[in-house]
Amino acid sequence: MKTQVAIIGAGPAGLLLGQLLTxxxxxxxxxxRRSADYVLSRIRAGVLEQGTVDLLREAGVDTNLDAHGLVHDGFDIAFAGERVRIDLAGLTGGKHVTVYxxxxxxxxxxNARQSLGASTYYQAEDVQPQAIDTDSPYVTFIHEGEQYRLDCAYIAGCDGFHGVSRSCIPEDRLKTFEREYPLGWLGVLSDTPPVAEELIYATHERGFAMCSMRSPSRSRYYIQVPDTESPDNWSDEAFWAELKRRLPEPVADTLVTGASIEKSVAPLRSFVAEPMQHGRLILLGDAAHIVPPTGAKGLNLAVSDVNTAYRLFQAIYNDGRADLLERYSATCLSRVWKTERFSWWMTANLHKFSATEDFDxxxxxxELGYYLGSKAGRATIAENYVGLPFAELEQ
Incomplete structure (x- = not known):
């Protein structure tokens, strides 16, 4: 079996890269390694940056996005008893985010990949990149009990934090940076109308809270909890009561509650691996970096890597620019660290880390008072929230 690019992982990063390349x-x-149904069962965020939407359009998968995506020109930060709107469109020259x-x-x-007849092997076991330091890498795997060898020119590791790809980079070359936060987000998905037309991030003496949505009739809410908390400890009634305590009173008074259809706790962590390329292997998305959910950057940062990888492979196969492979890691990391900074800033300033009123x-x-009270400060938040420009391989 042979191909030009072997992609490990059929999450959104691997699928989008595959769609663009096809x-x-x-x-x-x-x-x-998982089934298609399992991949679709993962409940994740849904705030798409302008650049992410643009790349999905370039990939030709924008029909449902246009039909069902909710365009947001701003969001609110509730702080010190007030709601301050971050006017995304007004502060960034018309850019916005899309909830999808x-x-x-x-x-x-x-569906797009299936319609193009491109090959995906779900439930592929024991996937192992091989000979990545040579000009002839390959991937071995087992599918339906049969051993396969996939010869390729390049390998794209889109297999997440626990995947095999990152472990293929020699330990003496790989350096990791990590921060774990002693808190998590208890999230509830419910078939109830959103409490507001735009997202609300709330900082409160009892802890952070967030109001989001998936559609005009489906809402997603979060509250800060200890990272050791279990969702089983929270009834629906207890969740709604705590959420209301942390929201501004006019918002809490209009909150429509209902039975949860999904409840989970997401840990918060920051992680970056350097480099993101070794030999003929490149890393994308969670295989190389993780951001806290504050700021909605996880999927979008993976898409940024996809954009760089796609332009790289175009340059290699259309223009013979194999030399640009060595620029992949530095190009991605220049945007990764800026995005990590924004997610860290949002996390550090919107959550409660101390039970007492201390210096921090x-x-x-x-910090919040300065940024929210200054047009320049709000503009800084806005330009990061809608997404920084994709990094260029050649500058």
Whole structure:
């Protein structure tokens, strides 16, 4: 079996890269250790940056996005008893974000790949990149009990934090940076109308809260909890009561509650691996970096990597620019660290880390007060929220 680019992982990063390459005439095969149904069952965020939407359009998977995506020109930060609106469109020259669930993005990409007849091996076992330091890498795997060898020119590792790809980079070359936060997000999905037309991020003495949505009739809410918390400890009634305590009173008074259809706790962590390329292997998305959910950057940062990888493979196969492979890691990381900074800033300043009013608490209040009270500060938040420009391979 042979292809030009072997893609490990059929999450949105692997599927989007595969879609773009297929449309561009660059052959690729995707290997995924889970079933297609399992991949679609993952409940993830759904706030898409302007650049992410633009790249989905370029990939030709924008029909459902246009029909069902909710365009947002701003969002609110509730702080010190007030709601301050971050006017995304007004502060960034008309840019915005689109609320469209990651599950829907994944389903659209799966359907598009199937319609193009591109190959995906789900439930591929023991996937192992081989000979990545040579000009002839390959991937071995087992599918339906049969051993396969997939010869390729390049390998794209889109297999997440626990995947095999990152472990293929020699330990003496790989350096990781990590911060774990002692808190998590308890999230509830419910078939109730959103409490507001735009997202609300709320900082409160009892802890952070967030109001989001998936559609005009489906809402997603979060509250800060300890990272050791179990969702089983929270009844629906207890969740709604705590959420209301943390929201401004006018918002809490209009909150429509209902039975949860999904409840989970997401840990918060920051992680970056360097480099993101070794030999003929490149890393994308969670295989190389993780951001806290504050700021909605996880999927979008993966898409940024996809954009760089796609332009790289186009340059290699259309223009013979194999030399640009060595620029992949630095190009991605230049945007990764800026995005990590924004997610860290949002996390550090919107959450409660101390049970008492200490120096750090006062600094949080001063930081938010300055940024939210300044047009330049709000513009900085806005330009990061809608997404920084994709990094260029050649500058």
């Amino acid at each position: 449309v561009a005439g660059i052959d690729n095969i995707i290997l995924e 669930g990651q599950t829907e993005v994944t389903r659209d990409l799966m 608490t006062r600094m949080q209040q001063a």
